[in-house]
Amino acid sequence: MKPPFAAKETAIKTLGKAKIKSPLAIAEEIQVNQQILFHPYPNDKQKGTPVAFETSQPEKEIYFDPTKVTACIVTCGGLCPGLNNVIRAIVMSLYHGYGVRSIFGVRYGLQGFIPKYQHALIPLTPQTVSDIHEQGGTILGSSRGAQSIETIVDTLERQNINILLIIGGDGTLRAAEKIENEVSSRNLKIAVVAIPKTIDNDISFVSRSFGFETAVDSATNAIQCAHTEALSYPNGIGMVKLMGRYSGFIAATAAASQRDVNFVLIPEVDFDLDGKNGFLEVLKKRLQARSHAVIVVAEGAGQRFFENEDKDRDESGNVRLKDIGGYLKQRITEYFENQNMQINLKYIDPSYIIRSVPANTNDGLFSATLGQNAVHAAMAGKTGLVVSIWHGVYCQLPIRLAISQKKSLHPSSRLWISVLESTGQPSFKN
Amino acid sequence: MKPPFAAKETAIKTLGKAKIKSPLAIAEEIQVNQQILFHPYPNDKQKGTPVAFETSQPEKEIYFDPTKVTACIVTCGGLCPGLNNVIRAIVMSLYHGYGVRSIFGVRYGLQGFIPKYQHALIPLTPQTVSDIHEQGGTILGSSRGAQSIETIVDTLERQNINILLIIGGDGTLRAAEKIENEVSSRNLKIAVVAIPKTIDNDISFVSRSFGFETAVDSATNAIQCAHTEALSYPNGIGMVKLMGRYSGFIAATAAASQRDVNFVLIPEVDFDLDGKNGFLEVLKKRLQARSHAVIVVAEGAGQRFFENEDKDRDESGNVRLKDIGGYLKQRITEYFENQNMQINLKYIDPSYIIRSVPANTNDGLFSATLGQNAVHAAMAGKTGLVVSIWHGVYCQLPIRLAISQKKSLHPSSRLWISVLESTGQPSFKN
Amino acid sequence: MKPPFAAKETAIKTLGKAKIKSPLAIAEEIQVNQQILFHPYPNDKQKGTPVAFETSQPEKEIYFDPTKVTACIVTCGGLCPGLNNVIRAIVMSLYHGYGVRSIFGVRYGLQGFIPKYQHALIPLTPQTVSDIHEQGGTILGSSRGAQSIETIVDTLERQNINILLIIGGDGTLRAAEKIENEVSSRNLKIAVVAIPKTIDNDISFVSRSFGFETAVDSATNAIQCAHTEALSYPNGIGMVKLMGRYSGFIAATAAASQRDVNFVLIPEVDFDLDGKNGFLEVLKKRLQARSHAVIVVAEGAGQRFFENEDKDRDESGNVRLKDIGGYLKQRITEYFENQNMQINLKYIDPSYIIRSVPANTNDGLFSATLGQNAVHAAMAGKTGLVVSIWHGVYCQLPIRLAISQKKSLHPSSRLWISVLESTGQPSFKN
Amino acid sequence: MKPPFAAKETAIKTLGKAKIKSPLAIAEEIQVNQQILFHPYPNDKQKGTPVAFETSQPEKEIYFDPTKVTACIVTCGGLCPGLNNVIRAIVMSLYHGYGVRSIFGVRYGLQGFIPKYQHALIPLTPQTVSDIHEQGGTILGSSRGAQSIETIVDTLERQNINILLIIGGDGTLRAAEKIENEVSSRNLKIAVVAIPKTIDNDISFVSRSFGFETAVDSATNAIQCAHTEALSYPNGIGMVKLMGRYSGFIAATAAASQRDVNFVLIPEVDFDLDGKNGFLEVLKKRLQARSHAVIVVAEGAGQRFFENEDKDRDESGNVRLKDIGGYLKQRITEYFENQNMQINLKYIDPSYIIRSVPANTNDGLFSATLGQNAVHAAMAGKTGLVVSIWHGVYCQLPIRLAISQKKSLHPSSRLWISVLESTGQPSFKN
Numbered sequence A, B, C, D: 001m002k003p004p005f006a007a008k009e010t011a012i013k014t015l016g017k018a019k020i021k022s023p024l025a026i027a028e029e030i031q032v033n034q035q036i037l038f039h040p041y042p043n044d045k046q047k048g049t050p051v052a053f054e055t056s057q058p059e060k061e062i063y064f065d066p067t068k069v070t071a072c073i074v075t076c077g078g079l080c081p082g083l084n085n086v087i088r089a090i091v092m093s094l095y096h097g098y099g100v101r102s103i104f105g106v107r108y109g110l111q112g113f114i115p116k117y118q119h120a121l122i123p124l125t126p127q128t129v130s131d132i133h134e135q136g137g138t139i140l141g142s143s144r145g146a147q148s149i150e151t152i153v154d155t156l157e158r159q160n161i162n163i164l165l166i167i168g169g170d171g172t173l174r175a176a177e178k179i180e181n182e183v184s185s186r187n188l189k190i191a192v193v194a195i196p197k198t199i200d201n202d203i204s205f206v207s208r209s210f211g212f213e214t215a216v217d218s219a220t221n222a223i224q225c226a227h228t229e230a231l232s233y234p235n236g237i238g239m240v241k242l243m244g245r246y247s248g249f250i251a252a253t254a255a256a257s258q259r260d261v262n263f264v265l266i267p268e269v270d271f272d273l274d275g276k277n278g279f280l281e282v283l284k285k286r287l288q289a290r291s292h293a294v295i296v297v298a299e300g301a302g303q304r305f306f307e308n309e310d311k312d313r314d315e316s317g318n319v320r321l322k323d324i325g326g327y328l329k330q331r332i333t334e335y336f337e338n339q340n341m342q343i344n345l346k347y348i349d350p351s352y353i354i355r356s357v358p359a360n361t362n363d364g365l366f367s368a369t370l371g372q373n374a375v376h377a378a379m380a381g382k383t384g385l386v387v388s389i390w391h392g393v394y395c396q397l398p399i400r401l402a403i404s405q406k407k408s409l410h411p412s413s414r415l416w417i418s419v420l421e422s423t424g425q426p427s428f429k430n
Helices: A027-033 A083-097 A109-113 A149-158 A170-185 A212-232 A249-257 A279-290 A324-338 A361-379 A414-423 B027-033 B083-097 B109-113 B149-158 B170-185 B212-231 B249-257 B279-290 B324-338 B361-379 B414-423 C027-033 C083-097 C109-113 C149-158 C170-185 C212-231 C249-257 C279-290 C324-338 C361-379 C414-423 D027-033 D083-098 D109-113 D149-158 D170-185 D212-232 D249-257 D279-290 D324-338 D361-379 D414-423
Strands: A036-039 A051-055 A070-075 A102-106 A163-168 A191-196 A236-242 A263-265 A292-298 A344-348 A385-390 A393-398 B036-039 B051-055 B070-075 B102-105 B163-168 B191-196 B236-242 B263-265 B292-298 B344-348 B385-390 B393-398 C037-039 C051-055 C070-075 C102-105 C163-168 C191-196 C236-242 C263-265 C292-298 C344-348 C385-390 C393-398 D036-039 D051-055 D070-075 D102-105 D163-168 D191-196 D236-242 D263-265 D292-298 D344-348 D385-390 D393-398
Touching: A070 A083, A070 A109, A083 A102, A083 A163, A083 A361, A083 D414, A102 A109, A109 A149, A109 A170, A149 A170, A163 A170, A163 A361, A170 A191, A191 A361, A212 A236, A212 A249, A212 A292, A212 A344, A212 A361, A212 D361, A236 A249, A236 A324, A249 A263, A249 A292, A249 A414, A249 D361, A263 A279, A263 A414, A279 A292, A279 A324, A292 A324, A324 A344, A361 A385, A361 A393, A361 D212, A361 D249, A361 D414, A414 D083, A414 D361, B070 B083, B070 B109, B083 B102, B083 B163, B083 B361, B083 C414, B109 B149, B109 B170, B149 B170, B163 B170, B163 B361, B170 B191, B191 B361, B212 B236, B212 B249, B212 B292, B212 B344, B212 B361, B212 C361, B236 B249, B236 B324, B249 B263, B249 B292, B249 B414, B249 C361, B263 B279, B263 B414, B279 B292, B279 B324, B292 B324, B324 B344, B361 B385, B361 B393, B361 C212, B361 C249, B361 C414, B414 C083, B414 C361, C070 C083, C070 C109, C083 C102, C083 C163, C083 C361, C109 C149, C109 C170, C149 C170, C163 C170, C163 C361, C170 C191, C191 C361, C212 C236, C212 C249, C212 C292, C212 C344, C212 C361, C236 C249, C236 C324, C249 C263, C249 C292, C249 C414, C263 C279, C263 C414, C279 C292, C279 C324, C292 C324, C324 C344, C361 C385, C361 C393, D070 D083, D070 D109, D083 D102, D083 D163, D083 D361, D109 D149, D109 D170, D149 D170, D163 D170, D163 D361, D170 D191, D191 D361, D212 D236, D212 D249, D212 D292, D212 D344, D212 D361, D236 D249, D236 D324, D249 D263, D249 D292, D249 D414, D263 D279, D263 D414, D279 D292, D279 D324, D292 D324, D324 D344, D361 D385, D361 D393
Parallel strands: A070 A102, A070 A163, A163 A191, A191 A385, A236 A292, A236 A344, A263 A292, B070 B102, B070 B163, B163 B191, B191 B385, B236 B292, B236 B344, B263 B292, C070 C102, C070 C163, C163 C191, C191 C385, C236 C292, C236 C344, C263 C292, D070 D102, D070 D163, D163 D191, D191 D385, D236 D292, D236 D344, D263 D292
Antiparallel strands: A036 A051, A051 A393, A385 A393, B036 B051, B051 B393, B385 B393, C037 C051, C051 C393, C385 C393, D036 D051, D051 D393, D385 D393
């Protein structure tokens, strides 16, 4: 990453001047916070040159007349704990906070904007959403895959939508930016505000994405099971595959929390399997010393082992990763057969169990606050932004910044060092 | 099953007359319960001819002198919630209830009796076991596979063991019976008492096996995730594979509890995949009507689809089942591709996550009570028996009866009818 | 208790001959089970004279025409985990199983039948109830207190109700019996079927009441906290008050499960506080030996200490118990002040936290099955009965039998002996 | 609060130059982070004048020779989730990270340093602490109350302790500062490093204290029960008292998370009970409109209602708060009796249940990281400091700053505004 940004790079676009007095009774009191906050950049060597983002809060003046505005919410891509909390908070804030009465949910992600799929909009009220945060998933449904930006904006126009609140990952944020560009080029007054969703926690300038903590929670349960299995058999090996296509945040955080893990393999840190320092040899030594081992592997780790294989893509155009879990299982089994050493390998792939659960308490509050902030920004006429938390402060980023690069786990970061401290694992490089 | 049994078939063998006054202060009071209870046989058409088992409780007189007795505990086979609760209760009851001081744990199942593996016995005291019930697995370790009965009894003799408490499934109970026969033929005074362990709940004359409820608990979590995934995508299908090699108790009970399941496939009820009434066609109709579906499949279901494939066996000699989950996933995917109908299939195989967790409260109490009953029986000099609960009463069965056949889920049983009521699924037979 | 009953005492009343073919497709298959089962009486000394209850299942022929019947459900008294599961299962079974379309919920218990309260009936459909089992409490609301039986039956008549499904405790069952008598004397064809609800598990001939297991689950959490507090301070005492007005089932079961409890005080077993064998002296010895102690006290324990105080009654006419927890806290504090011994007493009264939670998996299945059985009985024209589980078999009891006496925890029962084994507590009697 | 501080006010004291190469293999890589970070002050009106704290991480050079150092850990005051995680991480980091072999736990808080109590030090090794994070409380025990600073330092000298790691709240931090002063005046080389513990989350310049999130988790369970009770009875009121002596963080955060709360009363925001705008009148209107209400009250709220009563103090000299929960219960009951309006008030005081539970996953990781940071600081010879997290960055504060004032919940803060948004409650002031 190459901060700091110039002020203009972090400036948030608006649809126009916000001149309507906000109906939020509390707006008066909180205006003192409306300054721009300075956020330090943790790895920045030039001290004193902080990155600045605009903070996020209810504004004193708003752009849209709540009695005339129509807002819609869409959820895209894979499931993530907290989606329903975000939806609920958006509806509650629009309805109770601002008095907006025309709120719709778009069915099944971006498909919901495309007439041929015939998914009708769902009217949303406080009553329809009041208990949804107790369920995982998204009541609106989701889908993967790109859709025509023009058709989407056509639908927005045809349905007289003024506020588009869009919840999704990397691909969705790219779509959101294109939608905002199209809206802008048609000179429409539609606020496009995104809430970044990534269970992998890999979006730039977003300290923590909603659902991540809950995913780690679920992951630790799977690790505990792997540990139990490993301990219960002679030369027991418990191996868990966790989410993390390009970043090892879930694997590393879960391993640092659940301190029974011995080896963590993530996309950001390369490793050899064979050779004197290779993983298999180190694993063997561990078993000889302690007779059990727990391995956590992020799904995106070790993809170089499949370099010569064909690449497969899903509907969203994401490369389908090769199954490193299955590969490791096979390599470990073969290795110890060759060594004539009996092992008991138990491989756990919790997959969807990690992501389909309801948000835990803390994630629930966080998701809801992001949803509220998205509403505050949109009602104030801001557009082309994502809501974020950065060093503990809720703020707003131009979508462009959020998708400028993937956030990844730096090998000299606090978290990875914690993992190394807790596991004691060496580098696995020959 | 063909009850009723004659009285001699349910009689429990003893090592000799119990003449030592039990140190359990409570023994006096409870003797009134020491009658033989009559247990009705639920599917018995000849009413009035009940099955009789001996009840299980602390006896007034015991056979072994607590100050001289040496007991050992061994856990065999796959993990099951409650193993540590059983171990803990045995140690506590021997130590605090009877004053026994010489208690050992055998490492890694029957391997622990075989000198070549060099697993030393672990001395067990209340202190070593006081918190173990909060962990899943077994602190003693386990293993699969048969071992020489002679060598096992040699070890029992060499270590001066008087009481062998053995926890395991079908194969282990068979081994326990052989051990008891060998002990008996050598004229040794060693009580062999088994606590039946089967996460599948498939042991005869055992209403409920420990750990089963907890497994169902865990399974329902996985089903909830499958339901969430199914609901969140157009034509979403959530499919969960659950344990159950020869019986569908876990699948059926979890489905009956977690009432979002639409299809349950178990070993006891055959089904067709193709054809007008076949599963795939019915699934298609369900999707057309409701646009999502949840499937639960027991691992032992539909094994006839692999009839022509080679049979594989694990170390214990159990046939390795073919992967019905993977097979269904492939068949469903192909079928809807042919139908040109887009689906979103999410397959969850929670595997070890179901069985490696600690026992829940109710299972914890149940496991502990079984452990205590095993101790009471052994201290009274009874042998060759398993402890059981039958129609709500703790009782004792000759090992022979418990392994006489597998308990399976009868298609006209209350439970399966509940499943049919709850899912509304048809027969899937052409 | 004085079993056995003569056959006529356990016979279930019917409104008339059931001649309509049941629409439940499964009815045919299950008729083989329709025999009368014999249930042994566990404490019965005269072996061979079992009690017989009628089993409960879908009948082949039903009494009411599903297209014409109107059913209503009412929940009364204190909350209990599983109420919503019972409601849900009743609606699902009536609607999907039998095709009944006219189903109503009565608001706020028996108040809902009394015109002056102006609580309208709530129409119930599968959609309204599909997710309610994930919440604690009752969606229908509840209330305490007697209401005019005549007015209730007037309302049943006026609303053309044919099936009254009533869920409640001792007082409610008495009301249900009176309602059935009034219905009968007016020669109405209204089936009155009750599902017994008592978190205290104290209804006769009901092995286990729904919600009890979940309550024990919650109670063990509170006990764990008490144990943690006790361990963490010098002479730490953790004391938990649990539900149990006349029976100590929750206290005893939770203590037997959560094996860190040292003293359990229940209504069924008297104890002295003072004197050489009294509780305070024993507690002191425990602290001197181990420096911490955990006490569980049922709310109905030790009521004799308040003998001379005035009696207070709640709206249902139940005597309001004096607060034994507060009394013990005061007596313990004073006692150790007098002994000049510093203690750290932490008193936990989890109260409603025990009962307001959703049912756990196992209780959920159990509650649902009771609800289904109530529907099967009512549709078959049976009346004046409660559904029960007795020795593992679902059966039907005349309401009269269920309220003939309170079930209490016998001091020589398996459960209490388990508590004594696990705590090692003496008798506390001088 | 009146930031910013001058640099010297945030400077951390050291025992001397750290010249020993750190055995932590990772030290080399991470030195790039060792700059001083700038932390913005969120409510600061003069933008551009940030507060600076030193960041916390393993140092390249350390002060103490790991083979010669003796460290001890002490936990003081009330229980808090995560205490055992902190202890565990300290031991693991000292032992595995630095190779320290002489590590002791002090029993029962500061009492453990005072010879007359005769509490021996407990040797701590990785084995003794490996599973303790699964239990609530502190394995070392705790106590309240001041002890002689001289005697404490005498004990440190006598036991040759070089590192004192002290975990506790406000009072304990004050003691820690005095100990450091005494150590300094005696010219001893003992590093005194504190980990601030406050379940109320009320320590200055500590964004979040360990255990707080878990406490909020537990609190939301109690609120859910209150909500269930309130919904289930006519004019049902569920009231929960939560911790928070001087700050309403737990009450406000739990209410913002669990969005069923209608009224939140905290110490920082005054309220009237009587009068037209008073709480009772508003509560009445709520019941008339919606027929149920949920109230959350922090224990320190409304203490002015007891102004004329005598003040009571606990052993640590803290004022014992008057019971606002009991007071509100009585006032509400009386008020509605006078209004002749029937209500159903259920009062829940979860008390110790909130704080005695094990840390949740996220708190577990956080607690452990604080413990590791305390070790890094101490090994580097830093002293008189607390470890903190501030705007997402782990840092170090002079103890003096941390205790300079209580952190409280500002009525115009994000969190309180969230509560107002979610509850819609008015000001309750006449």
